[in-house]
Each structure stands twice: as structure tokens, then as C-alpha cells.
Amino acid sequence: MQKIRHTPRAATSVRELDTGVGIDPHRHDDHQIAYAGSGVLSITTDAGTWVAPATRALWIPAGTVHEHRGYGRTDLHSVGLPVHLNPLSLDAPAVLAVGPLLRELILAYTREPEDESPQRRRLLGVLLDQLKASPLQPLHLPAPTDPRLVAVCALLYADPADPRGLAELAAQAGAGAGERTLSRLFRAELGMTFPQWRTQLRLHQALRLLAVGTPVTAVAHRCGWSSASAFIDVFRRAFGHTPGAHPGAHPGAHPRRPDTP
Incomplete structure (x- = not known):
């Protein structure tokens, strides 16, 4: 510990x-x-x-x-x-x-x-x-405590771009609960729906990737948006500006290694 x-x-x-x-x-x-x-x-x-x-x-x-x-x-x-x-x-x-x-x-x-x-x-x-x-x-981004939610959310923490729905994720995770039960748990424990939680997770990951110079198009792909324009629209609504205008972002830059000055 x-x-x-x-x-x-x-x-x-x-x-x-x-x-x-x-x-x-x-x-x-x-x-x-x-x-x-x-x-x-x-x-x-x-x-x-x-x-x-x-x-x-x-x-x-x-x-x-x-x-x-x-x-x-x-x-x-x-x-x-x-x-x-x-x-x-x-x-x-x-x-x-x-x-x-x-x-x-x-x-x-x-x-x-x-x-x-x-x-x-x-x-x-x-x-x-x-x-x-x-x-x-x-x-x-609230953290789940119910073991069924923990199992499902762990798959998305590992890959925010995973496009599968709640039922498919639950089946792979062995959550032992159906889609309706898990949907209720998301609202009751995390205060948001499953799609809202997943969008919040993707936005968190997008901020981190932009901060190290990952191009906007690559961020959209790695975070699960269908296109750069779809990502830009969600990002603008969340933060009031486009990803390219985000402080530290480099729309055309190559991703920078974490140990690069």
C-alpha cells in the first residue's frame, strides 16, 4: 500500500x-x-x-x-x-x-x-x-467502485477509442450484469450516462495527447471519434475553442516522446 x-x-x-x-x-x-x-x-x-x-x-x-x-x-x-x-x-x-x-x-x-x-x-x-x-x-471523470462498473470501465481506460456498446463491453469484461442494470449503475453511481462518461474519458485523453504535441487528426482517431471534424465539434462545445487553438497544441506536429524536452 x-x-x-x-x-x-x-x-x-x-x-x-x-x-x-x-x-x-x-x-x-x-x-x-x-x-x-x-x-x-x-x-x-x-x-x-x-x-x-x-x-x-x-x-x-x-x-x-x-x-x-x-x-x-x-x-x-x-x-x-x-x-x-x-x-x-x-x-x-x-x-x-x-x-x-x-x-x-x-x-x-x-x-x-x-x-x-x-x-x-x-x-x-x-x-x-x-x-x-x-x-x-x-x-x-468519476471513478467507479461497483465491481461491475470497474470491469467495464477498465476496458475503456485501456482503449478510449473502443467503439463497442455497453452490452458488448460487459460481455467481454464478465461483468455479470446486463445493459439495463449497468446503465442504471452509471447514472446512480457516477451521475452520468454511459455515453456521457465515455465522452468525458475521451476528452481527458485528448487533452493529454494535445499537450504532448499529437496532431489533431491523430488525437481524434486515438480517442474514438469518427472524424477530425466530429472531434473538433465536441471539443469546442466542451472548452470553448478548437483543439488547434488549445494552449500547447500543434495541429501539424508529430507526437512527441514523453522524455523529449
Whole structure:
């Protein structure tokens, strides 16, 4: 069993993560905002995975056991907040929209030395005001716990492009439940339908692939969309821009190996 580190204070800092490199499971007594100034950042807890490109930030409540993972060369900007500072009153991890002003506030606050100067307190105050106005983004991929769902979802974790329906996946996984039962379980346990969960999984994988320079057409194919145009349409509706405009994306680039600078 992996040991979970307890770091009481969530430091305000900047840290660089290479592709695939992360921070092992740990928890803080403070709240934490995690933001990728470049690349794509994910956090994983027992409840699932949340993913955030440079237009999003991750809220991690105090006491939450979590691990970070970077995709692409990721600058992890962390803001630690004492428990009484919770501008959105969130008690579970969440993804927040980050506009240009909030981005600059996070970058400035994490790069300055930690002190108690009036200037720094004013900067934090504006940052918290901006957080209050940040809408939540549905970029959560909930993790199943029911063994029947775990068996089915494992096939899609291994290959998000698998086109088979729920009945065929259940048969291969030996889930021991029919399509109707599994459909009810998806809604009851994960809060979404099976097609919605699969789309969320594919979007998560797409963000990771784009972060390491995989061409848009290749991402569409590897994530299970029938065409690049179908992928672009879903991506635009989820993130408000096309995959080619995604920070760090290279529409015509060749995929980059994880260890390539």
C-alpha cells in the first residue's frame, strides 16, 4: 500500500513537471489551487480524476488525498489557502474557469516571495474576488467502485477509442450484469450516462495527447471519434475553442516522446 504523505501547509509555489511526471498521493490541512501555466494538469482522488488545461484551475479542498500529474511540459502554480478562505464554499475538488485576469493574478502571486506585505495581501484579495466569479467546469471523470462498473470501465481506460456498446463491453469484461442494470449503475453511481462518461474519458485523453504535441487528426482517431471534424465539434462545445487553438497544441506536429524536452 502506497504511503500517503501529510504536508500540513499547502505551499504557494511554482514547480515544473515533465510529461508523465507527477506528485504522489498526499494531503494538506489547507485548501489548494493548482494551475498549469503551461501543459495540462490532472489531479486524481478516490472519487475520480479532474483535468485542467491552461484555461482552467483545480480546486483541492483541505484534507483531500490527491496526486498531481502533468502532461506536456507543465508549470504547476500552487496557491495554498487557509481553511477559512473558501470563496466558492467548495467541499469537493472542482475545475474552475480561468480568464486572462485570474491567470495573471495566479502567476504573479505564486512567483512573488511569500511574505506579509500589504501589497501581497491586496493581490490575494483581488485573486479571491476573481475566484468568486469563476464558473465551475464539468471536467470531472468519476471513478467507479461497483465491481461491475470497474470491469467495464477498465476496458475503456485501456482503449478510449473502443467503439463497442455497453452490452458488448460487459460481455467481454464478465461483468455479470446486463445493459439495463449497468446503465442504471452509471447514472446512480457516477451521475452520468454511459455515453456521457465515455465522452468525458475521451476528452481527458485528448487533452493529454494535445499537450504532448499529437496532431489533431491523430488525437481524434486515438480517442474514438469518427472524424477530425466530429472531434473538433465536441471539443469546442466542451472548452470553448478548437483543439488547434488549445494552449500547447500543434495541429501539424508529430507526437512527441514523453522524455523529449
